[in-house]
Amino acid sequence: MDELGIKFVKFQINFLLKKNDLHDLVHSLTKSEKRHFKLQCQRQGTDGNYLRIFDILDKQPILDEKALKEAFAGETFAKQLHVTKNYLREKILDSLRSFHSQMSKDAAVKDILKNVEILFYKELYGQAADELRRAESLANDFELHTAQIEVSRWKRKLEQTLHPNRYDRLAEILEEQKQAAAALQNNLEYWETIVRTAQNFMQRSAVAAPLSIFDDPTNAQSLESKVLFFNTLYIKNLREGQQDNAEKALVDLIKVLEAHPARVKEDPISYITTVNNLAGFHVFRNESELALALISRHRKFLENLGLPDTRRPVLKQVVRTTNIELEIFRNADDPAGHEAFFREAEVFVKKLPPKMPSEYLLSFQFQFAWVAFLKKDFDNALSWLNQPLNDWRKNSGHAVFRYLLLLNLMVHCERRNLFVLRYFVESARRQFQKSGEMRPFEKELLHFFAKIGEVPLSEHKLLYRDLRKRLFPENGEPMVPAEVLRMIDFGKWLKS
Numbered sequence: 029m030d031e032l033g034i035k036f037v038k039f040q041i042n043f044l045l046k047k048n049d050l051h052d053l054v055h056s057l058t059k060s061e062k063r064h065f066k067l068q069c070q071r072q073g074t075d076g077n078y079l080r081i082f083d084i085l086d087k088q089p090i091l092d093e094k095a096l097k098e099a100f101a102g103e104t105f106a107k108q109l110h111v112t113k114n115y116l117r118e119k120i121l122d123s124l125r126s127f128h129s130q131m132s133k134d135a136a137v138k139d140i141l142k143n144v145e146i147l148f149y150k151e152l153y154g155q156a157a158d159e160l161r162r163a164e165s166l167a168n169d170f171e172l173h174t175a176q177i178e179v180s181r182w183k184r185k186l187e188q189t190l191h192p193n194r195y196d197r198l199a200e201i202l203e204e205q206k207q208a209a210a211a212l213q214n215n216l217e218y219w220e221t222i223v224r225t226a227q228n229f230m231q232r233s234a235v236a237a238p239l240s241i242f243d244d245p246t247n248a249q250s251l252e253s254k255v256l257f258f259n260t261l262y263i264k265n266l267r268e269g270q271q272d273n274a275e276k277a278l279v280d281l282i283k284v285l286e287a288h289p290a291r292v293k294e295d296p297i298s299y300i301t302t303v304n305n306l307a308g309f310h311v312f313r314n315e316s317e318l319a320l321a322l323i324s325r326h327r328k329f330l331e332n333l334g335l336p337d338t339r340r341p342v343l344k345q346v347v348r349t350t351n352i353e354l355e356i357f358r359n360a361d362d363p364a365g366h367e368a369f370f371r372e373a374e375v376f377v378k379k380l381p382p383k384m385p386s387e388y389l390l391s392f393q394f395q396f397a398w399v400a401f402l403k404k405d406f407d408n409a410l411s412w413l414n415q416p417l418n419d420w421r422k423n424s425g426h427a428v429f430r431y432l433l434l435l436n437l438m439v440h441c442e443r444r445n446l447f448v449l450r451y452f453v454e455s456a457r458r459q460f461q462k463s464g465e466m467r468p469f470e471k472e473l474l475h476f477f478a479k480i481g482e483v484p485l486s487e488h489k490l491l492y493r494d495l496r497k498r499l500f501p502e503n504g505e506p507m508v509p510a511e512v513l514r515m516i517d518f519g520k521w522l523k524s
Contacts, residue, residue, distance in 0.1 A: 180205035
């Protein structure tokens with residue numbers, strides 16, 4: 029293929045990748061954001077064609093370009109539909125900027141600096157200076173280094189305009205700008221270190237980072253740099269097998285963050301992520317009580333700050349916290365003793381699917397199905413299994429999908445749905461083969477489920493006993509890996 033042909037193919041690929049962008053943007057909007065968008069359009073009294081496109085896209089769960097074009101067939105603007113779609117995209121982004129103008133202190137500083145620029149060019153220098161002081165206070169309180177550099181730039185412009193011969197003051201402003209630039213450079217160095225350390229961790233190679241970076245957290249000049257320092261230390265110690273030091277790095281980071289409640293309130297993600305990492309670390313070491321105590325304490329700390337809020341990145345971490353708790357409670361000796369937690373968690377999960385990452389939703393669906401299975405509430409177990417299994421094209425790429433397939437077979441086996449069991453065995457076999465080579469224990473399970481539908485009921489106990497001996501031989505290693513048993517305890521099932 030010649031160079032022109034290659035460019036054309038790349039253009040087509042990019043076009044196909046981007047054609048869903050507007051649909052994805054529309055469906056990312058919350059109810060409040062949609063209401064704000066429509067009210068803003070009404071106030072501006074603008075052309076309604078882009079609103080019609082918005083309404084159609086909003087009602088399409090999956091993008092249907094053909095239906096969109098047919099809806100405007102014969103209308104003049106339909107010949108340049110892409111122009112109206114681009115206009116709609118810009119209007120949505122403009123509305124989101126307005127709606128979220130105070131979503132962060134960084135956004136607030138940027139808006140104030142826009143005011144400074146407008147007032148400066150109107151020669152309202154006193155008002156510009158007042159706004160600049162507001163921006164400087166926010167930038168300093170929240171260590172916004174790029175904003176500090178921009179604030180210094182405007183301070184210099186104002187000083188040059190009002191007092192062009194005050195060189196001592198100009199020198200002070202330049203020093204402030206240099207300090208902000210140095211803090212930004214320090215932050216970039218810590219970012220570079222954690223990225224390099226994480227890369228080496230994934231590649232199982234030695235940690236290649238300057239030793240001085242690990243000497244003292246006070247070398248980190250900002251809170252963000254300290255967060256990066258402790259996370260780098262955590263990864264480094266994990267890589268070197270120093271679990272106690274890895275745990276200490278997370279504990280120390282939580283203490284540092286809790287000493288800055290205003291910063292946690294502004295950006296709670298680092299705090300919740302660190303707590304989740306430490307709780308997950310405790311679960312990995314079979315220290316469930318420590319994990320639950322940690323989560324309970326951190327939840328009270330967040331509630332005192334009026335958190336968590338409804339921002340999607342924050343909700344993702346809250347979902348992860350709930351997922352850790354669910355993993356602990358579902359593996360408890362008596363899951364039925366935690367019924368109140370399961371009820372609350374189910375309500376929480378059912379409210380969030382549009383905002384929840386698919387891998388977390390799958391994990392919840394599996395875990396709720398497993399708890400229902402242990403309680404022999406097979407109808408409830410199937411209600412959690414059916415949706416992800418029916419949507420297998422979307423979900424089959426996730427590791428937890430294999431567990432959903434096996435649990436589905438276990439439920440139908442216990443319910444003696446032997447006719448449909450044969451169908452599900454073949455379906456599971458196909459899914460396993462598509463996603464990679466079947467492991468020995470999976471082959472044994474599929475053979476068992478296929479066989480149990482072929483023999484008389486009187487022989488079922490013998491089949492169960494034989495399966496247990498194969499999976500858990502008395503004088504040998506279990507066939508089922510430990511990480512699998514943490515998800516589905518086949519031993520507990522076969523004993524019941």
